[in-house]
Amino acid sequence: MSALALREFRYWMLRYRRTWRGTIVINVLNPLLFLFAMGAGLGPLVDRHAGPATLHGVGFLAFFAPGMLAAASMQNAVTESTRAVFTAIRPGGSYRSATAGPLGPEDVLAGHVLFMAFRLAVSAACFTAALLCFPSLRTAGLLWLVPAALLTGLAFAAPLTAWSATLETPAPMMHVFRFVIMPMYMFSGVFFPVDQVPVALRYVIYGTPLWHGTELCRGLFLGTAAPAALLGHTAYLAALTVLGLLMARRTYRRRLFA
Incomplete structure (x- = not known):
C-alpha cells in the first residue's frame, strides 16, 4: 500500500465523517433489526415445529445469525462498490480529480478498496x-x-468495482441487484439448508460466492465444518477477490487514462 493510495483512503474517510449517520441505518441497523426479529419471533416457532434436526443439529438462531452476517456483508459490498465507483469514475468525479494530480489509477483503486474493507469490517x-x-x-x-x-x-466488492467502472449508465446496477443479488440472498443457505432445494438448483447455488461466505461464517461460528471445507470456501472467496482486483486495475487504467 503506497502513501499515495493512503491519500485516496483519507479522502473517502473524510467523506464518511460527513455521511456516516446516514449509512448506519442501511448497513448496520437493518441487518440487526432483521436478526432480532427472526431470532425472537420466527426462531422459537421453527425450533418448536421443525426442530434442530432440520438445521444440522442447532437451533434456528445459531443457524441463521452467521448466514445473516454473510448476507449483510454482501449487501454492504454491493452498496460500496457500485454507485460510488460509478459516480467517482465519471467525468467530474473524484477519481478524475485525483488522477489529475500525483495519484495513478492503481493508487485510486487501492485507496478506495481499502475504504470498502474498512466499512465492511466495521x-x-x-x-x-x-x-x-x-x-x-x-x-x-x-x-x-x-x-x-x-x-x-x-x-463481491472487488469484481463489482471492476464492473461498475465500465458502466455508462446506472441502470444495469438495478438489474444486477434484482436478478442476481436478491436471488442469492434468498437461496444461498442463509435461511434454510441448501440440501432442501432441488438437486439441479443446488449445484447452481454451490457456485455462488454468498453460499461459500455463508458456509464459511457458519462453519467457523459453529465449529462444525471440516478444515478442508473451510479451506475450500476461503480459497474460493480469496480467488474471486484477487481476480476482481486484477480486473479492476485493468479497467481503471483504461477508463482513467482515456
Missing part, C-alpha cells in the same frame, strides 16, 4: 457485537466472524 464488528445480546450465541466462534464476513464482502 459493519461486521457491529453485527458480531450485537450477537452477544443472545446468551446462546456467546461462543468462541464469534472471534472468527469478522474476518470471514470481511472476506465474503471483498469477494
Whole structure:
C-alpha cells in the first residue's frame, strides 16, 4: 500500500465523517433489526415445529445469525462498490480529480478498496457485537466472524468495482441487484439448508460466492465444518477477490487514462 493510495483512503474517510449517520441505518441497523426479529419471533416457532434436526443439529438462531452476517456483508459490498465507483469514475468525479494530480489509477483503486474493507469490517464488528445480546450465541466462534464476513464482502466488492467502472449508465446496477443479488440472498443457505432445494438448483447455488461466505461464517461460528471445507470456501472467496482486483486495475487504467 503506497502513501499515495493512503491519500485516496483519507479522502473517502473524510467523506464518511460527513455521511456516516446516514449509512448506519442501511448497513448496520437493518441487518440487526432483521436478526432480532427472526431470532425472537420466527426462531422459537421453527425450533418448536421443525426442530434442530432440520438445521444440522442447532437451533434456528445459531443457524441463521452467521448466514445473516454473510448476507449483510454482501449487501454492504454491493452498496460500496457500485454507485460510488460509478459516480467517482465519471467525468467530474473524484477519481478524475485525483488522477489529475500525483495519484495513478492503481493508487485510486487501492485507496478506495481499502475504504470498502474498512466499512465492511466495521459493519461486521457491529453485527458480531450485537450477537452477544443472545446468551446462546456467546461462543468462541464469534472471534472468527469478522474476518470471514470481511472476506465474503471483498469477494463481491472487488469484481463489482471492476464492473461498475465500465458502466455508462446506472441502470444495469438495478438489474444486477434484482436478478442476481436478491436471488442469492434468498437461496444461498442463509435461511434454510441448501440440501432442501432441488438437486439441479443446488449445484447452481454451490457456485455462488454468498453460499461459500455463508458456509464459511457458519462453519467457523459453529465449529462444525471440516478444515478442508473451510479451506475450500476461503480459497474460493480469496480467488474471486484477487481476480476482481486484477480486473479492476485493468479497467481503471483504461477508463482513467482515456
